[in-house]
Amino acid sequence: LICLGLEGTAEKTGIGIITDDGEVLFNKTIIYKPPLQGINPREAADHHAETFIKLLKEAFNVIDPKDIDLVSFSQGPGLGPSLRVSATAARALALSLNKPIIGVNHCVGHVEIGKLTTPAKDPLTLYVSGGNTQILAYVGDKYRVIGETHDIAIGNCLDQFARSCGLPHPGGVYIEQMAKKSEAKDENYLKLPYTIKGMDLSLSGLLTAAIKKSKELNKTDKSNETYTLEDVCYSLQETAFAMLTEITERALAHANKSEVMLVGGVAANDRLKEMLQKMCEEQNVEFYVPEKQFCGDNGAMIGWLGILQYKNGKITKMGDTKIMPNYRADMVNVNWIKHDDL
Numbered sequence: 001l002i003c004l005g006l007e008g009t010a011e012k013t014g015i016g017i018i019t020d021d022g023e024v025l026f027n028k029t030i031i032y033k034p035p036l037q038g039i040n041p042r043e044a045a046d047h048h049a050e051t052f053i054k055l056l057k058e059a060f061n062v063i064d065p066k067d068i069d070l071v072s073f074s075q076g077p078g079l080g081p082s083l084r085v086s087a088t089a090a091r092a093l094a095l096s097l098n099k100p101i102i103g104v105n106h107c108v109g110h111v112e113i114g115k116l117t118t119p120a121k122d123p124l125t126l127y128v129s130g131g132n133t134q135i136l137a138y139v140g141d142k143y144r145v146i147g148e149t150h151d152i153a154i155g156n157c158l159d160q161f162a163r164s165c166g167l168p169h170p171g172g173v174y175i176e177q178m179a180k181k182s183e184a185k186d187e188n189y190l191k192l193p194y195t196i197k198g199m200d201l202s203l204s205g206l207l208t209a210a211i212k213k214s215k216e217l218n219k220t221d222k223s224n225e226t227y228t229l230e231d232v233c234y235s236l237q238e239t240a241f242a243m244l245t246e247i248t249e250r251a252l253a254h255a256n257k258s259e260v261m262l263v264g265g266v267a268a269n270d271r272l273k274e275m276l277q278k279m280c281e282e283q284n285v286e287f288y289v290p291e292k293q294f295c296g297d298n299g300a301m302i303g304w305l306g307i308l309q310y311k312n313g314k315i316t317k318m319g320d321t322k323i324m325p326n327y328r329a330d331m332v333n334v335n336w337i338k339h340d341d342l
């Protein structure tokens, strides 16, 4: 069984082709570079419309379209205009190939590709990206959102901060580089708002405070020391990642899992991985991060979740392929996890 997965929930267009043995035959993404003001949903959608065609042409050089058995697409959550283009592309493809179509949940896709490509079996997943910040776990027959942000996602927080100080997109990458150059180590970093509540967190206060600090670079802080933009980047990372690590630790006890998996674009960050790794060692649980191509948004994860659901009897009727911008992981009927496997 071969499935072609289309991903286009936000700023990345992805096509993945994967077999029911979990062999990835094609997996490529193209990122939309937003203008200085940030993502414009309509432009992101136009980007998907162009790049789906480009990527499909490339994919069909690798595999004959006739060999595709199933078309899968991310039905939500995400930006309406982007989702609409992806759904339209998926419908057109399924109809022209005369194959079944299946709409899947993007967040669950991240978890399942992580489980396929790492040894994780039943992890607590910290999913951190430009549009999402959630802690997910399979509890009581569903993927539950055990913790989440009350406002903006961590990737968005980093990208907005970067934009405000003129760093390129995607900001997380450049903030990480700057932070590595900071000399403000350990306890010696700038105090910024640390806002967690149970297993949830809030990042907009932190973002506002960090931007304010970055505008006051030549002034001194309370300790009367001057600080650099590198120090603000470092402090922003330390504060945000400590919050993420603390809520993950709490969720771990709550969900009673023995593995932690980190997924999403922000999983590329070395410092975040280091903090989580240390916490997992202290808690005596395994820590896994999928390889980079399967961490950020990608088509293979959508194809793989399509296969899991299809093999367990689910297809989507053409009339039910409407996009679901607020599709939460806990709305998914999980029919592919067998209790004996856990």
Ligand code: ATP
Pocket: 009, 010, 011, 012, 078, 128, 129, 130, 131, 132, 154, 155, 156, 158, 159, 170, 171, 172, 173, 176, 264, 265, 266, 267, 268, 269, 270, 295, 296, 297
């Ligand atoms: P989603 O649709 O799941 O919200 P996305 O469109 O944001 O995903 P991803 O590739 O999952 O796409 O994540 C992109 C985010 O990851 C951006 O916010 C980017 O700044 C962040 N990021 C990428 N590399 C790093 C890094 N090294 N450190 C921190 N953040 C990073």
Ligand code: FE2
Pocket: 106, 110, 129, 132, 264, 296, 297
């Ligand atoms: Fe994602």
